[in-house]
Amino acid sequence: MDISVTSATYIRNLSYSLRRKLSDFLDPQDRWKDVIVSIRKPGGEMRYPQHHVRRFEGLVAQGRSPTLELLNDWGTTNSTVGELVDILKSHKLVAAASVLLPVEEATSAGTQQASPAVDTDSALPTRLLGEREAQPPPVSSAVHTQILLESSEAEHTGFSSFLYNDLMEITGNFDDRPMSDGGSRLGEGGFGTVYKGLLNGKPVAVKKLNPMDDISLDELRVQFNQEIQTLKMLKHENLVNMVGFSCDQQHPCLVYAFMANGSLLDRLACSDDSPPLCWRQRCLIAEGTARGLEYLHCNHHVHRDVKSANILLDEKFVAKISDFGLTRASAKRTSTTMMTERIVGTRAYMAPEALRGEITPKSDVFSFGVVLLEILSGLSPADENREPQFLMEVRYDIDDDDEELTLEEFVDTKMRDWELSQVQSVYSLACSCLHDRKNRRPAIKQVLAELKGVVKNISLDFQP
Structure with missing residues (x-):
C-alpha cells in the first residue's frame, strides 16, 4: 500500500508497481472478470460489454496481464481508487483492496477465505510477509522453555545441544555492536539476530530467535523446529551446515558453521x-x-x-x-x-x-x-x-x-x-x-x- 494513495486518487496516476501488485491478485483464477463486469458508465450501463471482455481474455494467450490492460484502459476516464476499492470489496477481494487502501479488520476477518490476506505494503527485501494472527496470552519464561523442549526432540536430532549461557559467553553476551565496531553482531535474520562466536577455537554463527509483535510463540516454535528437522534430514555442499542449538532459555538459538564472506x-x-x-x-x-x-x-x-x-x-x-x-x-x-x-x-x-x-x-x-x-x-x-x-x-x-x-x-x-x-x-x-x-x-x-x-x-x- 502506498501512503500517498487516497480514495480520490485517479487510477491512471497509480504507480506501475502498485498496478503489478494488483495483477498478482486479480490475474489468477480470472478475478479481473469480477471487476470488469462491475464497472459502470455514469448512466449505469456496463462500461465493458462481453465483446470487450473477450478482447481482454485474448491477452492471456499473449502472455500479457488483463488486469494491467484493464487498469490502463479504465484509467483513461476519471475513475478513482475509491471506486476500484469498493468493487474489490464487493467481491470479497480484500487482499487486493488492501494493496491500495487500508481495509477495516472486521471486513478482512469476514472475507479472509475469499483471498489470502497478505501484508504487501512493504517492499523491504528483509520484510517477511505473514497473515496477522491473534497474539497468544503472555507466557512465563519457564512455560516458553517447556514448550520448546517438548517439541524440539533434542535427543533425536543428531545435533549438539548447548546451554544458553554458554552461547552468551562465546558471543560476548550477544554483543549487539557490529563486528566492525568490535561487537559480535553479524546481521539480522527473518526471525532473529545472528552473532559470531568461537566454539572450541572455531568460529560459528549463532542465531538468537527473537519474539516479535507479529510473530506468536507458536510461530517461533514452528520456525525453530522446522529449521532443525530440515537440516537433520538434508545435507549438501550448498546447504548451510548446522552445528547445534539451545532451547533452555526464553530465546531459542541455532548454531551454524560460520560463513566467512557473509551473504x-x-x-x-x-x-x-x-x-x-x-x-x-x-x-x-x-x-x-x-x-x-x-x-x-x-x-x-x-x-x-x-x-x-x-x-x-x-x-x-x-x-x-x-x-x-x-x-x-x-x-x-x-x-x-x-x-x-x-x-x-x-x-x-x-x-x-x-x-x-x-x-x-x-x-x-x-x-x-x-x-x-x-x-x-x-x-x-x-x-x-x-x-x-x-x-x-x-x-x-x-x-x-x-x-x-x-x-x-x-x-x-x-x-x-x-x-x-x-x-x-x-x-x-x-x-x-x-x-x-x-x-x-x-x-x-x-x-x-x-x-x-x-x-x-x-x-x-x-x-x-
Missing part, C-alpha cells in the same frame, strides 16, 4: 568495503545455489524464502542456502503443489501463485530468477526510491523498445570482466524463471544445466 546480498552491495564480485564468482555462486535448490526439490522440499540474504558464502565463496524456517516438505510421489492459508515469504521475491497460498517448487524458481537479476545488476531486490520499485519488474523496461534501458546498461558497473553473450544467457534464464505462469517456468534441473553451460564457457576463457 550474497551484502557482497553484491560491497558492504563493509568488500571488493565487488567478479563475473566468474557470480556465475559460480548462481550455479551453487541452483545445485542446492535442485537437491531440496529432489528431496521433496520447497524453501519458500529464496533470496540473496539467505545465500551465504564460505571462505571460498561457495554458496550455501540458509534459513529453512519456512521450508515445507511434501509427501513423496504425490502432487508437488500444496495449499496454505498462511502467506509467508519476502514480497520482492514472491511468485504470483505464492501470494495465493500455493506451495510449489516453481515458486522457488521464480525467486531464484530475482536473485539472477541481482547477480547481473548488483541492485537491491526492492527500493522504495526506484521506479519500478521491484527489481523483478525492471525486465519489462529492458524488453520494451520504447524504454531507454538496455541490458548492457543494466549490468553492474562495478563488474568489469563480463562477456555479453554470457550475460544475455543468464538474463534470458532469469526471465524464464520469472514467467507469471508457473508451468511456463523451467524446473530447477533445467536452470542448473544452463548455468553449468555458462560456467563452462567462462572456465575455458578464465586465466587464474
Whole structure:
C-alpha cells in the first residue's frame, strides 16, 4: 500500500508497481472478470460489454496481464481508487483492496477465505510477509522453555545441544555492536539476530530467535523446529551446515558453521568495503545455489524464502542456502503443489501463485530468477526510491523498445570482466524463471544445466 494513495486518487496516476501488485491478485483464477463486469458508465450501463471482455481474455494467450490492460484502459476516464476499492470489496477481494487502501479488520476477518490476506505494503527485501494472527496470552519464561523442549526432540536430532549461557559467553553476551565496531553482531535474520562466536577455537554463527509483535510463540516454535528437522534430514555442499542449538532459555538459538564472506546480498552491495564480485564468482555462486535448490526439490522440499540474504558464502565463496524456517516438505510421489492459508515469504521475491497460498517448487524458481537479476545488476531486490520499485519488474523496461534501458546498461558497473553473450544467457534464464505462469517456468534441473553451460564457457576463457 502506498501512503500517498487516497480514495480520490485517479487510477491512471497509480504507480506501475502498485498496478503489478494488483495483477498478482486479480490475474489468477480470472478475478479481473469480477471487476470488469462491475464497472459502470455514469448512466449505469456496463462500461465493458462481453465483446470487450473477450478482447481482454485474448491477452492471456499473449502472455500479457488483463488486469494491467484493464487498469490502463479504465484509467483513461476519471475513475478513482475509491471506486476500484469498493468493487474489490464487493467481491470479497480484500487482499487486493488492501494493496491500495487500508481495509477495516472486521471486513478482512469476514472475507479472509475469499483471498489470502497478505501484508504487501512493504517492499523491504528483509520484510517477511505473514497473515496477522491473534497474539497468544503472555507466557512465563519457564512455560516458553517447556514448550520448546517438548517439541524440539533434542535427543533425536543428531545435533549438539548447548546451554544458553554458554552461547552468551562465546558471543560476548550477544554483543549487539557490529563486528566492525568490535561487537559480535553479524546481521539480522527473518526471525532473529545472528552473532559470531568461537566454539572450541572455531568460529560459528549463532542465531538468537527473537519474539516479535507479529510473530506468536507458536510461530517461533514452528520456525525453530522446522529449521532443525530440515537440516537433520538434508545435507549438501550448498546447504548451510548446522552445528547445534539451545532451547533452555526464553530465546531459542541455532548454531551454524560460520560463513566467512557473509551473504550474497551484502557482497553484491560491497558492504563493509568488500571488493565487488567478479563475473566468474557470480556465475559460480548462481550455479551453487541452483545445485542446492535442485537437491531440496529432489528431496521433496520447497524453501519458500529464496533470496540473496539467505545465500551465504564460505571462505571460498561457495554458496550455501540458509534459513529453512519456512521450508515445507511434501509427501513423496504425490502432487508437488500444496495449499496454505498462511502467506509467508519476502514480497520482492514472491511468485504470483505464492501470494495465493500455493506451495510449489516453481515458486522457488521464480525467486531464484530475482536473485539472477541481482547477480547481473548488483541492485537491491526492492527500493522504495526506484521506479519500478521491484527489481523483478525492471525486465519489462529492458524488453520494451520504447524504454531507454538496455541490458548492457543494466549490468553492474562495478563488474568489469563480463562477456555479453554470457550475460544475455543468464538474463534470458532469469526471465524464464520469472514467467507469471508457473508451468511456463523451467524446473530447477533445467536452470542448473544452463548455468553449468555458462560456467563452462567462462572456465575455458578464465586465466587464474
